[in-house]
Amino acid sequence: MPLRAKLLSQQQQQPQSRTMASASSLAHFPPTPADEPEDVVFQSLYGLRTIELNRPKKLNALNGSMIRKIAPRLLEWAKSDMANVIVMKGAGDKAFCAGGDVQQLAKWNQDPAINGRKKSAAYFGQEYKLDHLIATYQKPYIAFMDGITMGGGVGLSIHAPFRIATERTVFAMPETTIGFFPDVGASFFLPRMEGQVGTWLALTSEQLTGANVFYSGVATHYLHSTSLNALESRLAELRFRDYDDLDRRLEVVNATIEEFVTGLPYDEPIAVAGEVRKAIDRCFRFDTVGEIMEALEGEMKNPVTNKWASKTRETMHMRSPTSVHVTLKQMRIGGKWNIASAFKREFGMASKFMGYPDFNEGVTARLVEKRKPKWRPASLEEFASEDRRQLVDSFFLEDGKTKKLELLNDETYSEYPFKNFGVPTEKEVEDKIAEGKVKSKGEVVEYFVREKRQKQGVKEVVSEILSRKTQEGEEGLTWVYEE
Incomplete structure (x- = not known):
């Protein structure tokens, strides 16, 4: 089914006009004052349009000025026949x-003279509008996740059809470390990751690095950073026919990226694999933090996973207790939200967090004063009472007090329409085995390597899935379902 048809079939509302730079949409992003620094650099080369985040000394942290420049430019390019491919990247090599520039938000929140909390909420509103625009963009969009990619940087990349990791990539959603929750559409993408990996990443703020960003499915491709400039030049040369639909254009871009693949690092195996991966699925499948902590305690008796379990329990106790409890509920209900609902609901949550003490304390303690935060409530265990459970629920209530987020278009979907560009998923492998046409692990690997046109990483990922989730017997290959 063509991509456009997929999007339309999944929409829960009547489709409206496509992303266009109309006067009403641009009104969401007022012009940036001319005296603001060049924090975003736009370049055009033939059919390529490049957006470079240009705050290297701040690790290209996203602020309102940058958002107000990027969104209108994307809207402009969406209706331009001259713009074929969009690349989003960061300046510098780190x-x-x-x-996001959370230190600025914390300063605003503590300044009642400027109604700072309202100003912070407005920032999140603009950020989520941009992220949703990227998620529903109708031109090939490529994110170079070269270097640290966290929080707001994830919002600029994770919803794109093409996400390129390099040896320098460090991926994380670190919000529970600063008294916040994983946002920028994390309600949508984290619950849809394999097994309970998304929940584990969300609650612990753990990092994935290098090739493991690719193995996990966060990135669709892995290239060495030295190949990116050459790839940009090649992308600029691409020409599409007038009658090529988006699916065809995406296929051409995908084949072009694959031309620059130079291999995976031999000394960097799949990290979230084997017994640790099984333990993640066992421990983080529960709906309460108490059950997860109890499961981790039980896992400490396992000689293979006890070090991982002990470290994870310690990590959980360091995070904001409120953030951990709110985030777990977010992971459980966010999987039922469509992409538009995810951003709208997250806006309400973010607005409420701006008035909650843990965010200001977490940012100030972690990023400014470099000390241990003093969370309120102070421990995960304090949320066993009814009033604490109501506190968690309050972050999800649509009470009418918070202004609702108006997105730049009405497009939505319930599953990512671009999943075929990454490595195979567990569901794909399970479905193939269920057909009964493959009798051995080797046959399954060969099938997916062939189906994915020799894409790098397919053999490694499928082999890991098979070793963990299948067994071979007299009746052939069967899928193992754990209790």
Whole structure:
């Protein structure tokens, strides 16, 4: 089914006009004052349009000025026949984008003279509008996740059809470390990751690095950073026919990226694999933090996973207790939200967090004063009472007090329409085995390597899935379902 048809079939509302730079949409992003610094650099080369986040000393942290420049430019390019491919990247060699400028938000929140909390909420509103625009963009959009990619940087990349990791990529959603929750559409993408990996990443703020960003499915491709400039030049040369639909254009871009693949690092195996991956799925499948902590305690008796379990329990106790409890509920209900609902609901949550003490304390303690935060409530265990459970629920209530987020278009979907560009998923492998046409692990690997046109990483990822989730017997290959 063509991509456009997929999007339309999944929409829960009547489709409206496509992303266009109309007067009403641009009104969401007022012109940036001319005296603001050049924090975003736009370049055009033939059919390529490049957006470079240009705050390298700040690890390209995203601020309101940058958002107000990027969104209108994307809207402009959406209706231009001259713009074929969009590349989003960061300046310098350390970061793509290390997140939003949360220190500025914390300062605003503590300044009642300027109604700072309202100003912070407005920032999140603009950020989520941009992220949703990227998620529903109708031109090939490629994110170079070269370097630190966290928080706001994830919002600029994770919803794109093409996400390129390099040896320098460091991916994380670190919000629970600063008294916030994983946002920028994390309600949508984290619950849809394999097994309970998304929940584990969300609650612990753990990092994935290098090739493991690719193995996990966060990135669709892995290239060495030295190949990116050459790839940009090649992308600029691409020409599409007038009658090529988006699916065809995406296929051409995908084949072009694959031309620059130079291999995976031999000394960097899949990290979230084997017994640790099984333990993640066992421990983080529960709906309460108490059950997760109890499961981790039980896992400490396992000689293979006890070090991982002990470290994870310690990590959980360091995070904001409120953030951890709110985030777990977010992971459980966010999987039922469509992409538009995810941003709208997150806006309400973010607005409420701006008035909650843990965010200001977490940002000030972690990023400014470099000390241990003093969370309120102070421990995960304090949320066993009814009033604490109501506190968690309050972050999800649509009470009418918070202004609702108006997105730049009405497009939505319930599943990512671009999943075929990454490595195979567990569901794909399970479905193939269920057909009964493959009798051995080797046959399954060969099938997916062939189906994915020799894409790098397919053999490694499928082999890991098979070793963990299948067994071979007299009746052939069967899928193992754990209790």
